[in-house]
Amino acid sequence: xxxxxxxxxxxxxxxxxxxxxxxxxxxxxxxxxxxxxxxxxxxxxxxxxxxxxxxxxxxxxxxxxxxxxxxxxxxxxxxxxxxxxxxxxxxxxxxxxxxxxxxxxxxxxxxxxxxxxxxxxxxxxxxxxxxxxxxxxxxxxxxxxxxxxxxxxxxxxxxxxxxxxxxxxxxxxxxxxxxxxxxxxxxx
Numbered sequence: 001x002x003x004x005x006x007x008x009x010x011x012x013x014x015x016x017x018x019x020x021x022x023x024x025x026x027x028x029x030x031x032x033x034x035x036x037x038x039x040x041x042x043x044x045x046x047x048x049x050x051x052x053x054x055x056x057x058x059x060x061x062x063x064x065x066x067x068x069x070x071x072x073x074x075x076x077x078x079x080x081x082x083x084x085x086x087x088x089x090x091x092x093x094x095x096x097x098x099x100x101x102x103x104x105x106x107x108x109x110x111x112x113x114x115x116x117x118x119x120x121x122x123x124x125x126x127x128x129x130x131x132x133x134x135x136x137x138x139x140x141x142x143x144x145x146x147x148x149x150x151x152x153x154x155x156x157x158x159x160x161x162x163x164x165x166x167x168x169x170x171x172x173x174x175x176x177x178x179x180x181x182x183x184x185x186x187x188x
Contacts, residue, residue: 005064
């Protein structure tokens with residue numbers, strides 16, 4: 001029925017936030033590190049299966065989504081594995097169900113402080129410059145999709161500046177307004 005997507009550059013707290021959403025709303029989570037290149041029809045089926053999966057609450061939480069490839073691919077590898085047709089199919093599938101998109105953000109100094117401690121997509125030597133480019137791409141991609149109606153709601157969540165409870169309340173309001181669900185109880 002609906003999806004909450006948590007995305008952002010490496011080391012911004014996506015998985016931490018996803019776990020908190022699962023705990024608060026009792027919903028399923030799909031970790032979508034990469035879809036990988038495949039025919040557009042398979043992308044559409046994959047997207048419907050994961051992005052729009054239903055559980056008892058009527059909402060699925062996704063830790064990352066296809067936008068990761070659109071943000072990282074051109075910056076890290078110089079190309080995106082999705083062609084224009086595949087991107088349109090993915091966007092169309094995302095627009096089918098209400099999507100609350102959360103773009104996680106942390107100050108770059110905090111990201112870099114712990115960056116080398118974890119396996120990351122971008123090598124530490126190039127991380128700061130590359131992540132700044134990817135962050136800008138993410139913002140552009142997300143805001144374009146908000147303005148065209150692919151995502152019904154967008155929040156930029158900054159762990160250093162925003163209140164988690166306010167974000168949770170905003171998601172609850174979205175669930176009531178867009179899905180007709182009380183996300184805390186899973187009821188209508």
